[in-house]
Amino acid sequence: MDLDFTPAEDAFRAEARAWLAAHVPAAPLPSLETAEGFAAHREWERQLAADRWSVVSWPEELGGRGASLFEWLAFEEEYYAAGAPGRVGQNGISLLAPTLFEHGTDAQRARVLGPMASGEVIWAQAWSEPESGSDLASLRSTAVRTAGGWLLSGQKTWSSRAAFADRAFGLFRSEQGTARPHQGLTYLMFPLDAPGVTVRPIGRLDGKPAFAELFLDEVFVPDADVIGEPGQGWRVAMSTAGNERGLTLRSPGRFTAAAGRLTALWRSAGDPSDTALRDRVADAVIGARAYQLFTYAHASRLAAGGSIGAESSLNKVFWSELDIALHETALDLLGPYGTLADDADDAPGQGSWADGYTFSLAGPIYAGTNEIQRDIVAERLLGLPKGRRA
Amino acid sequence: MRFLLSDEQREFGRTLNALLGAAGTPAAVRAWASGDHKPGRALWARLAEAGVFGLAVPEEHGGMGLLPLELTVAFCELGRHAVPGPLAETVAAAVFLHRLGDGAAAGEWLPRIASGEAVVGLCAGSPYALDADAADTVFVIQDGVARRTGRHGPVQPSLDPARRLSRPLDGTVLVRGPAVAAAAAPALDLARLVTAAQSLGLGRALLTATVDHARQRTQFHAPIGSFQAVKHRLADTLIGLEFAQPLVHAAALAVAAGAPAAGREIAAAKVAAGEAAYAAARTALQLHGALGYTEELDLSLWIRKARALRDAWGTPAECRARVLAGAGASAEGPL
Secondary structure, rough: OEEOOOOHHHHHHHHHHHHHHHHOOOOOOOOOHHHHHHHHHHHHHHHHHOOOOOOOOHHHOOOOOOOOHHHHHHHHHHHOOOOOOOOHHHHHHHHHHHHHHHHHOOOHHHHHHHHHOOOOOOOEEEEEEEEEEOOOOHHOEEEEEEEEEEEEEEEEEEOOOOOOOOEEOOOOOOOOOOOOOOOOEEEEEEEEEOOOOEEEEOOOOOOOOOOEEEEEEEEEEEEEHHOOOEEEEEHHHHHHHHHHHHHHOOOHHHHHHHHHHHOOOOOOOOOOOOHHHHHHHHHHHHHHHHHHHHHHHHHHHHOOOOOOOOOHHHHHHHHHHHHHHHHHHHHHHHOOOOOOOOOOOOOOOOOOOHHHHHHHOOOOOOOOOOHHHHHHHHHHHHHOOOOOOO | OEEEOOOOHHHHHHHHHHHHOOOOOHHHHHHHOOOOHHHHHHHHHHHHHHOHHHHOOOOHOOOOOOOOOHHHHHHHHHHHHOOOOHHHHHHHHHHHHHHHHHHHHHHHHHHHHHHOOEEEEEOOOOOEOOOOOOEEEEEEEEEEEEEEEEEEEEEEEOOOOOOEOOOOOOEEEEEEEEEHHHHHHHHHHHHHHHHHHHHHHHHHHHHHHHHHHHHHHHEEOOOHHHHHHHHHHHHEEEEEHHHHHHHHHHHHHHHHHHHOOOHHHHHHHHHHHHHHHHHHHHHHHHHHHHHHHOOOHHHHHHHHHHHHHOOOOOEEEEEHHHHHHHOOOOOHHOO
């Protein structure tokens, strides 16, 4: 058992660190949940891609560096330690790309991945519907066969980044009256500026349009934009949900960097006699380290030929609650400045605590609510009987 | 990087688990609590035979050298079976004696610790020694002086009857001065580390027992484990233990490597494992209902120990303070 990176991995880390030190913007970019910030973040993606840092784990011919899982983890640690901007391309890179690698055609990969890596095309996800949240398989938006493709109709919602994104991917019902609800679904990609698409931005808690509703009225999608077999969409979507996504949706580097910033804030602004607050800072440091080590163990298991299934649900609950606790502690440390928005003139320059706080509040809800994750942990890892949800 | 236990380490854990599972451990715990140390000492001898105590003793004294990772594997199993006795104290005393530079004391006690002949107490930072009435000797570290004594005051009843506390009395001075603190620091860190590992195993056993109960116990015509409130509490218990485990292993690696951040890694592991096991005890008690509140059920042996281990060799508050001592000084590493 060891925690050692190889010399090659260390060299990779050093190269990333040097590049980031030379390129990370000195002042934080405007919030990526605004039109101006979205454009600035897109430009940052272009810069990353130009030097092949946007998708390091992809093969070289697709703009990556063929990085191993451990190199990717090292890159992420460096990325967030450097205070680099949030990744506006994340939905595509962490959710759609793994699906294309596993289920896409060569033609789809050739067409979609390049512009995704460069930020030229930013992807939004289209899973939830007004009546289908945790019970995603009950979704009702339809894909109806037409000459050379499909016509999409219905309503999608809580579509992250869709207010400013270019394209979206999601599940649609292509067959009615199947024996079980998760049958007869098809995984499709579609442009958000196509005829028949209406995007209505939704303000999140702080008013920024971080997500949107999508109204679809017979939107034409060619056969070439179906991923996997029609009717097999559920299997296609879920195959990458446990394995890759559990590990790559939120990398430990985010939290180790945030815990480091929190510790610095506590040293500068904390009251040494306030041991209650000190304990919460310590818990954030411990939690971030635990998540990092847990991920190293997972990565080791994958590297040894193992797989990850329901274990990713442990991750999701842990990091989402850690993220909130960490940001709440920061806000408390900032006292009267804690509630200032990042773009307030008086906001202290201690990192993006207010924006991060608002973002963290969504963590227990998206990517499968923590209630659903706890059901999965209880049923699949502990072997408890299925309850009324089934 | 391969942050996974080796096949040999896993096998070592499985062997101890099987040994303790077949040894009638709960009866030994109950006997120990009543002052009858015989079954506990018999168990102790078998653990020594399996190599547990030699993991903290240098080779020249009949041990394997200090193997922190293997110690955490062993102590996880000791916790899983709620084994009684001054287990952490004995291995920590071995480290203390080895570092103290008192050749006579080391030569006298280290071989006997490795062989299981000696059950050794260690008293530091608390007025009480654990299980001094069962120990062959107790080492006391106080005010820069190291003493050894065979005498102790009356046993003070405690919340875990199998943890028998008493004040060590008198004793012979072994060493005075800065050498004592220098030897005590790694010993107390090791006591903290193996106590964290013990908590981890204890919590795992509590969770397993409670999951079994929740699958079998029926109310409202359904197993109570099918109710979401019950499921979620058990899921949270598992999450706590799963994220504590890598901290324990990483802390052991840090000790083995002599890393400067080892003390902080150990403190982090102790907080996480101690709190996770205590939460597991609360969950076990709650989900077993009134049955869990009884002494008669063997589960009580585990439930009572969880609180004591959470606080032994570093309360959560002490450990949290230690985690932040020097944190952010990048040379100290990731924690």
